[in-house]
Amino acid sequence: MASRKQKSTRPSDNELTAGSGGELxxxxxxxxxxxxxxxxxxxxxxxxxxxxxxxxxxxxxDFVLREKITHFDHERIPERIVHARGSGAHGYFQAYRxxxxxxxxxxxxxxxxxxxxxxxxxxxxxxxGSVDLPRDVRGFAVKFYTEAGNFDLVGNNIPVFFxxxxxxxxxxxxxxxxxxxxxxxxxxxxxxxxxxxxxxxxESMHMILWAMSDRAxxxxxxxxxxxxxxxxxxxxxxxxxxxxxxxxxxxIGTASVLWDEAVKICGADPxxxxxxxxxxxxxxxxxxxxxxxxxxxxxxxxxxxxxxxxPTKLIPEELIPLQPIGKMVLDRNPDNFFAETEQVAFHxxxxxxxxxxxxxxxxxxxxxxxxxxxxxxxGGPNFHQLPINRPRCPMHNFQRDAMAQxxxxxxxxxxxPNSLDPESPxxxxxxxFTTHPANQSGDKLRQRSPSFMDHYSQARQFYRSMTQPxxxxxxxxxxxxxxxxxxxxxxxxxxxxxxxxxxxxGKQVAAALGMKGQADKIKPATxxxxxxxxxxxxxxxKAKPTLAGRMIGILTSDGFDAxxxxxxxxxxxxxxxxxxxxxxxxxxVKSSSGEMVQPDHALAGAxxxxxxxxVLAVSxxxxxKLATNPAAIDFIRDAYAHLxxxxxxxxxxxxxxxxxxxxxEGVVSLDSNRGASAFIEMAKQGRVWPRxxxxxx
Numbered sequence: 001m002a003s004r005k006q007k008s009t010r011p012s013d014n015e016l017t018a019g020s021g022g023e024l025x026x027x028x029x030x031x032x033x034x035x036x037x038x039x040x041x042x043x044x045x046x047x048x049x050x051x052x053x054x055x056x057x058x059x060x061x062d063f064v065l066r067e068k069i070t071h072f073d074h075e076r077i078p079e080r081i082v083h084a085r086g087s088g089a090h091g092y093f094q095a096y097r098x099x100x101x102x103x104x105x106x107x108x109x110x111x112x113x114x115x116x117x118x119x120x121x122x123x124x125x126x127x128x129g130s131v132d133l134p135r136d137v138r139g140f141a142v143k144f145y146t147e148a149g150n151f152d153l154v155g156n157n158i159p160v161f162f163x164x165x166x167x168x169x170x171x172x173x174x175x176x177x178x179x180x181x182x183x184x185x186x187x188x189x190x191x192x193x194x195x196x197x198x199x200x201x202x203e204s205m206h207m208i209l210w211a212m213s214d215r216a217x218x219x220x221x222x223x224x225x226x227x228x229x230x231x232x233x234x235x236x237x238x239x240x241x242x243x244x245x246x247x248x249x250x251x252i253g254t255a256s257v258l259w260d261e262a263v264k265i266c267g268a269d270p271x272x273x274x275x276x277x278x279x280x281x282x283x284x285x286x287x288x289x290x291x292x293x294x295x296x297x298x299x300x301x302x303x304x305x306x307x308x309x310x311p312t313k314l315i316p317e318e319l320i321p322l323q324p325i326g327k328m329v330l331d332r333n334p335d336n337f338f339a340e341t342e343q344v345a346f347h348x349x350x351x352x353x354x355x356x357x358x359x360x361x362x363x364x365x366x367x368x369x370x371x372x373x374x375x376x377x378x379g380g381p382n383f384h385q386l387p388i389n390r391p392r393c394p395m396h397n398f399q400r401d402a403m404a405q406x407x408x409x410x411x412x413x414x415x416x417p418n419s420l421d422p423e424s425p426x427x428x429x430x431x432x433f434t435t436h437p438a439n440q441s442g443d444k445l446r447q448r449s450p451s452f453m454d455h456y457s458q459a460r461q462f463y464r465s466m467t468q469p470x471x472x473x474x475x476x477x478x479x480x481x482x483x484x485x486x487x488x489x490x491x492x493x494x495x496x497x498x499x500x501x502x503x504x505x506g507k508q509v510a511a512a513l514g515m516k517g518q519a520d521k522i523k524p525a526t527x528x529x530x531x532x533x534x535x536x537x538x539x540x541x542k543a544k545p546t547l548a549g550r551m552i553g554i555l556t557s558d559g560f561d562a563x564x565x566x567x568x569x570x571x572x573x574x575x576x577x578x579x580x581x582x583x584x585x586x587x588x589v590k591s592s593s594g595e596m597v598q599p600d601h602a603l604a605g606a607x608x609x610x611x612x613x614x615v616l617a618v619s620x621x622x623x624x625k626l627a628t629n630p631a632a633i634d635f636i637r638d639a640y641a642h643l644x645x646x647x648x649x650x651x652x653x654x655x656x657x658x659x660x661x662x663x664x665e666g667v668v669s670l671d672s673n674r675g676a677s678a679f680i681e682m683a684k685q686g687r688v689w690p691r692x693x694x695x696x697x
Contacts, residue, residue: 037063038067044446048448053443066368079128083139086123088340091118096327098111104354105353106352118143121224136216138224144352145393149352149391150350154348162204162312165361190481206459217256217262221276222280229311230348249292252546253546255539258473265609312452345383353434382403382404456500466540475509482494492518493520550577550613551579556617562593564670568647584603586605615646623652640667643687645682646666646668
């Protein structure tokens, strides 16, 4: 296909200079095409926000950062720019014990108190009308309605982020969003602008390994971990500060789908995640997560081989273990999607006494950006009065008027101090929020801290911590994504970064692309080191046998064995799994005893990608009919190809033969008295990973 030639505004190669992070950034030698603010002021540094010292807090006077993020925050009305497609639920948080040794936060003190919460899970890149299962980061945000005010823990299902400084956030999102000249692709990172940006940002290498892993295609919102990403502070009653990292762990374990499944699920049920969460709560199968923290002091932070203020780094659990502090249970669906899930407004700056910030430059920028975004999206500064955002504790201040004012304030006084209304609100030095008095000083400068410069070591550690199937999936993900990139130079540059992460990974990706020996040579700002693998990073490595929260699809036909169906359903329910009956037609299916059973799905609308394991409970006559039905053959072939456990009666042998299935340990006979229990035990192991090797030979 002929490419369209355009006049390039990019500097020539000899005008590329190494930026502060060791990467290449275009620069100009004159002002003709120089980067400026909206007021025409030349910008000297578009990589770093203005800080007090290289590791100090971001300064409010940084008008370049404020203008850039303000414009970005207001680019979409009224849909969220990122995290537009979300699903939410109500519930509660309950502390395990008094956490007063770490934090004086009220909701962490009394294990008998259930603090109301609202959680919202979301995709990042796609719009509100996109699908649930693209390869993407997932938002994991929780609003705690505590007795001391609202606390918003606004995180993701991945513990690190693409960038180190908020100055680059608009660029990251512009790069991953639809390309501006053509308006596509939607909810996809497999295109030139995203990989062009990533290949020029070595600091993104750790996050991109996570994004290419199975973490980016979760099986269910109920089966995702969540992370606060940044380093925060806990403050105790005496004012002592302890650094913390927040972790959410799902009770039923983590799980993902395969990429081929994700693609097919998006077509079969674009609302797969949303439906799964809603239906689980409706049937009383309440999702539950454990909240833990990694707690450490300054000396422990200084001993780590990376900077705790760098959001592209994590702390391996083997170095600082998790301390469980409580649990979250989601037990009620929203009454109205728009009023609650859509209008809920999260902000990392919503903290309560006992919780404070670190000087992480990405977090510092978010503290400005989120409030500014909500002002635009929800029509002004009174968004806190919406029921979903309103604190459950008393709220008093002198803020008045503005758009969408829903209160009717009375009285003469709307200022402080005043003497006209002695009963009006007053500050409370004893119980009010006080900022931890960290001693920070330094020159005002735009500079990346040298302690942020190792961009490859943790990416290497992550890859080498994965099991073989997980590593294979990362290779395949890179091959798919980079295979969609049209610009050869971007592919070569990215292959150079992957080589730097891990040579074996780089060779496999290059081979998959047919680009052996074409990787660019990358010179890291800091040479990567070999860190010890962290088994806690692997989903498969730490997975325990379970069917809790999983879905089993049972394909039936007229004449199926009703007693077998009953045994399967009872055995599955005992393990916390849900069974759904599938029949050739939605109108009903007759059992061998003549009983008419109402199925949950018609075969045409229930491909096997929607289930974690499948059963073929058909009669001989039913198998003969289904053998001529392409949907039935695809149901079986996909289940086998996606490494799922298949339970089958003898009559289903015809279907297995028609589908070209070679029976293995994952194809379990249901004909014996122990057939149902044997199938359940095998299905608890998850996927049949050895099958992948046999299929590739």
